Amino acid sequence: MYKKGLTNSIKVFMTSCILFVSSGAAAEPTKAAFIYIGPTGDHGWTYQHDVGAKYVKKHMGDDVEITTVESVEEGPDAERVMAQLANKGNEIIFTTSFGYMNPTLKAAKRFPNVKFEHATGYKRLDNISTYSARFYEGRHVIGKIAGKMTKTNVIGYIASFPIPEVIRGINASYLAAKSVNPDIQIKIVWVFSWFDPGKEADAAKAMIDQGADIIMQHTDSTAAMMMAEENGMYAFGQASDMGSFGPNAQLTAIIDDWGPYYLQRVQAVRNGTWESIDTFDGVREGMVAFAPLSDRLPADVRAMALQDIGELAAGTLHPFTGPINKQDGSAWLAAGETPPMFPDLLTMDFYVEGIDSKIPQ
Amino acid sequence: MNELFIQIVLGISIASTPLIFAAIGELVVERSGVLNLGLEGMMIVGAITGFAVQFHYNNVVLAVLASIVAGMMLATVFAFLTQVLLTNHVATGLALTLFGLGVSAFWGRSYSKVTVDRIDAINIPGLSDLPVVGPLVFSYDPLFYLSIMAVFLVWYFLNKTKKGLILRAIGDNHDAAHAIGHKVVRYRFLAILFGGAMAGLGGVYLSLVQVPIWVEGMTAGRGWIALALVVFASWQPFKVIVGALIFGGISILQLHAQGYGVNVDAQYLSMLPYLMTIIVLVTLRVRSKSKSDRVMPHCLGKVFHSTQ
Numbered sequence: 001m002y003k004k005g006l007t008n009s010i011k012v013f014m015t016s017c018i019l020f021v022s023s024g025a026a027a028e029p030t031k032a033a034f035i036y037i038g039p040t041g042d043h044g045w046t047y048q049h050d051v052g053a054k055y056v057k058k059h060m061g062d063d064v065e066i067t068t069v070e071s072v073e074e075g076p077d078a079e080r081v082m083a084q085l086a087n088k089g090n091e092i093i094f095t096t097s098f099g100y101m102n103p104t105l106k107a108a109k110r111f112p113n114v115k116f117e118h119a120t121g122y123k124r125l126d127n128i129s130t131y132s133a134r135f136y137e138g139r140h141v142i143g144k145i146a147g148k149m150t151k152t153n154v155i156g157y158i159a160s161f162p163i164p165e166v167i168r169g170i171n172a173s174y175l176a177a178k179s180v181n182p183d184i185q186i187k188i189v190w191v192f193s194w195f196d197p198g199k200e201a202d203a204a205k206a207m208i209d210q211g212a213d214i215i216m217q218h219t220d221s222t223a224a225m226m227m228a229e230e231n232g233m234y235a236f237g238q239a240s241d242m243g244s245f246g247p248n249a250q251l252t253a254i255i256d257d258w259g260p261y262y263l264q265r266v267q268a269v270r271n272g273t274w275e276s277i278d279t280f281d282g283v284r285e286g287m288v289a290f291a292p293l294s295d296r297l298p299a300d301v302r303a304m305a306l307q308d309i310g311e312l313a314a315g316t317l318h319p320f321t322g323p324i325n326k327q328d329g330s331a332w333l334a335a336g337e338t339p340p341m342f343p344d345l346l347t348m349d350f351y352v353e354g355i356d357s358k359i360p361q
Numbered sequence: 362m363n364e365l366f367i368q369i370v371l372g373i374s375i376a377s378t379p380l381i382f383a384a385i386g387e388l389v390v391e392r393s394g395v396l397n398l399g400l401e402g403m404m405i406v407g408a409i410t411g412f413a414v415q416f417h418y419n420n421v422v423l424a425v426l427a428s429i430v431a432g433m434m435l436a437t438v439f440a441f442l443t444q445v446l447l448t449n450h451v452a453t454g455l456a457l458t459l460f461g462l463g464v465s466a467f468w469g470r471s472y473s474k475v476t477v478d479r480i481d482a483i484n485i486p487g488l489s490d491l492p493v494v495g496p497l498v499f500s501y502d503p504l505f506y507l508s509i510m511a512v513f514l515v516w517y518f519l520n521k522t523k524k525g526l527i528l529r530a531i532g533d534n535h536d537a538a539h540a541i542g543h544k545v546v547r548y549r550f551l552a553i554l555f556g557g558a559m560a561g562l563g564g565v566y567l568s569l570v571q572v573p574i575w576v577e578g579m580t581a582g583r584g585w586i587a588l589a590l591v592v593f594a595s596w597q598p599f600k601v602i603v604g605a606l607i608f609g610g611i612s613i614l615q616l617h618a619q620g621y622g623v624n625v626d627a628q629y630l631s632m633l634p635y636l637m638t639i640i641v642l643v644t645l646r647v648r649s650k651s652k653s654d655r656v657m658p659h660c661l662g663k664v665f666h667s668t669q
Contacts, residue, residue, distance in 0.1 A: 039466065039577035041473035071578065156620070189619040192628060196581040199612070201572040202376060206616040209368040223572045226476065245476060245574070357622050 029065040030270045032056065033090040035081055036070045037097035037220075038195040044220035044239040045194065046070065048256045049096045049119075051240075055259030056266050064266055074099025082107035086114045092269045094262065095119065097194070098163055104128060115274050117265055120165055122346050126276050131261060134282030135165070136172035136345075137312045138254030139216075140319035141290065141305055142236045143176030145251050146184075146214045148301045149234055153183045156207025158200055158217040158224055159190045162359050164348040166218050171352045172319045173216055178354060180304075187212055188357045197223035208233055225249060234296075241291040252305070253291035261287065280341060283312035320345070325353035367496045369617060374505055375571055377602075377609030379404070379563040381508040383587035384594065384601045385515050386559025391591055392519060393552035394532035394660035398454025399439050401584025402461020403557050407432045407564030409465040412575045415477045425480075425504070425565055432561020433554050435461055440553040443664070444546045450662045458584065466577040479573035480504060502570050504562065509602065511559065516598040528552060532658035535665045545665050563587070589638040595645060595656045607637070 034053045038046040050068065057066050067090065072081050078100050085093050086107065092115040095104045101121040108116045108128045116125075120132040146155050155177060159166050170188060177184045187210060189203045200219050204227035207215065215235040217224045222245040228235035229246040237243065237253020261279065268274040281287035290309060293302055311317035322333030327350055332339075339345055351359060383400050390397050411428035415421065439457050442448045480502050483489070488499040519525040528548050531538040535545045567583070568575055586608060594600035615630040645656055 041466075041470070041577050043473065187620045187622075189616050191616075193581070195576075195578070197574065197576050197579050198376075198567060198571050198581060198583070202372060202613060203616045205368075205372055206613065207620050209365055209372070210617065210620045212620075221576055222574060223576075226572055226574055230479075244474060357619075358624055360626055360628070 029063055030060075030092070030266060031065045031067070031088075031090040032266045032269070033067040033069070033085040033093045035072050035078065035085070035093065035095045035097075035100065036068065037072065037074065037099070039070050040068070042195055042220045043222050043242060043245070045256070046096070046220065048239045049094070049258055052258030052262045053094075056262045059263050060266065060270075063270065072100075075103070079103035079106050082116075083110065086111040091115060092117065092266060092274070094265075098165060115265075115269055122278075122342070124276055124278060129265070129274075129276050129278065131279035131281075132165075133256060133287040134280060135254060135256075135288060136168045136319050137282045138288045138290065139169045139172040140176045140317075141308050141312070142216065142252065142254065143173035144180050144308060145297065145301060145305055146173070146216065146234075146236075147177030147179070147181035148304070149251065149297070150177075150181065150184065150214050152211050152213045153181065153185055154207075154210070154212040154214075155184065155186045156204065156210075156212030156215045157186055157188045158203045158207075158215065158219050159188055160194050160219050161192060162190065162349075162361075164346060167348050167351070167359065168345060169218050170355070171348070174355055175324065175352060176319065186355055186357070188355075190360055191219060193219065195220045197221040200224050201227050204228060204235075205231075222246075237291055243291060248296070250291065251294045251297060255289040255291055257287055257289050283309060284315050327351040327353055327355055329353060363493075369613060370497060371501070372613040373606060373609045374501055375609075376612050377605040378505050378508050379566040379571070379583055380587050380590055380605040380608055381512065381601060382504075382559045382563035382566060383584060384590040384605060385508070385512050385598060386556035386563075387587060387591050388594065388596060388598060388601060389515055389519070389528070389559075390552050390556035391661055392532045392596060392658055393528050393549045394535055394658050394663065394665070395443065395549050395553060396450045396454065396662035397436075397439055397457070397553060397556055398451060398588065399435065399457025399461065400556075400560050400587055401580055401582070402458035403432045403435045403560035404461075404564035404567070404584050404587075405465045405578070405580045406435050406461045407561030408568040408579060409469045409472065409564075409575055410561070411565030412477060412568040412573075413468070413472055415569055416472060416475055419478060421478075421480050421569070424569060425562070428561040428565035429558045430561070432557040432559070432564065434557070436553045436557020436560075439557075440550045444550050444553070447664050447666060449664065462578060469575050469577060472575040473577070475575075477569070477573050480569045504566050504570060507562070512598050512602055519598065524548075529658070532660055535660045535663070539665070539667055545667070549665075560584070560587075589635060593638045593641045595641065596658065597656075 036046040040046050040050040069081050072078050094117045096119045098120045104116050104118045108125050116128040118130050121130050124130055174186050187207050191199045191203050200221055201223040204215050204224040208231050213233050215224050215228045217238045222242050225235050225242045225246040228249040234251050235249045237250050239256045241253045243250045318338040320339050322337040323335045324333045326332045407428035410431035411424040414427040415424035442453045443450050482500050482502045485499050489495045527543050531545050531548050539545045590604045593604040611633050618625045
């Protein structure tokens with residue numbers, strides 16, 4: 001922990017040097033900053049946010065000046081990084097991990113003139129917007145594919161931290177898989193890290209050894225995909241197309257497409273039209289997209305997946321449609337009912353009926 | 362079930378081996394009286410170097426040798442600073458870790474999208490096919506056997522050779538050792554190089570055996586666990602193996618337990634290695650009060666200056 005703190009301080013220091021050097025530049029570009037939880041080389045979550053940042057740069061060119069800070073711990077470090085970026089004249093700061101919620105809140109109070117954009121959180125202020133994607137729509141599609149493609153009827157799920165976002169993903173995947181395969185069983189392993197390739201690989205291996213033939217992950221590295229590839233199992237890319245790490249294993253990937261949103265928000269700051277909003281976009285708006293479906297999918301599975309993607313895009317399908325009971329058997333949704341975003345989805349802290357596991361406290 | 366048991370044992374060996382390498386190297390360093398906190402940095406530089414060489418030449422032996430050299434190069438920097446310029450061990454070691462993490466991320470930029478052939482488990486015709494014994498004894502990767510061999514050699518060196526005894530004497534009292542004519546700096550320099558070589562091996566194990574990919578920061582704190590392991594082993598080579606198997610075992614078994622839906626609190630389990638280290642430290646402390654205990658090298662981390 002200590003060393004990470006130091007690493008980050010050094011990175012901040014270096015960033016500030018760069019900012020210092022570049023501050024003499026030309027005609028008043030809008031300064032935007034991005035704070036990442038992992039390295040951009042993770043080819044997952046952080047990589048995809050960085051793709052979004054580059055998208056902004058590509059479309060705004062000299063009108064924008066972008067600073068990115070990688071591998072920032074979720075804690076006091078994050079707040080220091082935000083303060084540093086605010087002091088350096090950044091007008092909008094994107095904080096791209098759930099755990100940055102309280103640091104973002106504190107920094108936003110200290111710098112009321114700076115706009116903050118917090119990913120996947122739910123606390124807003126006049127100068128904090130929140131944004132997230134309906135990733136569970138993606139999970140629904142891969143869950144259905146998994147339910148059809150498994151031979152052992154066991155899905156292995158690598159989970160990071162027991163937060164609503166992750167639990168939603170597990171529930172959505174399970175419900176979808178169960179809807180096409182009543183015998184499906186889901187094994188959930190918590191690794192308590194967003195990014196630890198060694199541990200993610202060990203977790204994937206452990207579940208394969210226990211009979212899982214399809215691996216899903218809610219962690220950021222490509223390690224699990226590689227393990228699936230090596231063992232001849234299937235897996236799904238997380239956040240980004242991981243096909244190059246598992247050409248045979250990847251059935252599809254859920255892709256987070258942040259670019260258009262980032263562009264719109266930075267332009268809003270430039271035009272002076274920015275205001276605090278809550279965005280929760282999905283397949284319909286294009287924030288959740290899919291990598292090309294694998295050739296290994298039989299025609300009927302491919303058709304099913306395409307149909308679901310089409311219905312999600314049309315807004316006629318909700319992955320959480322009743323009747324659904326909670327794990328303890330109590331009723332959650334009545335037949336045909338869909339849950340409200342808040343509190344049901346945004347604070348989800350329970351498994352649905354049928355999952356044989358317990359959420360760590 | 363039998364198959365699963367064998368897979369779990371293999372999994373534990375894979376999780377433990379990088380720790381054995383890094384810890385046995387650091388053990389020799391610490392027995393000579395030097396504290397090198399740069400393990401993590403040397404490991405990760407070993408990991409990227411081995412990975413890059415494997416990518417370009419597809420030659421496992423060359424990759425492993427390169428990782429050893431890379432670890433030793435970083436160790437040389439540390440040795441020069443602490444032994445020649447007499448800098449503080451702790452600060453220099455921390456700097457080495459930061460440097461290693463940074464420089465590996467920089468070098469590794471172009472390798473994060475590629476994969477390489479991993480180092481495979483050996484297959485000895487006849488032996489590896491034996492029931493139970495075959496998979497449990499004769500089916501690991503070559504580096505695993507090398508790590509066990511390294512522990513034996515270190516034990517032999519420290520306990521059965523004159524040079525080993527001198528190295529320990531230097532670690533326990535460098536002034537006295539110097540006074541009777543032993544080359545304190547030379548011994549320590551070589552010990553640090555050995556530590557670097559072993560850390561490099563631990564690193565390449567991560568990037569070529571555990572998962573054959575390169576990602577920035579992929580050591581994820583294993584260097585620090587190895588440091589704790591040296592203390593846990595109370596500076597005894599064989600206890601390094603025991604400790605590494607316990608540490609590795611916990612991390613693998615908790616994953617399996619979760620897969621079976623056993624209610625374990627993974628957070629507590631991941632604390633366990635550190636908790637055990639603290640307990641061992643306290644026990645050592647208590648014991649050393651009652652009798653003159655020589656477990657910890659007495660000159661550990663102290664700067665040596667020959668004219669004092």
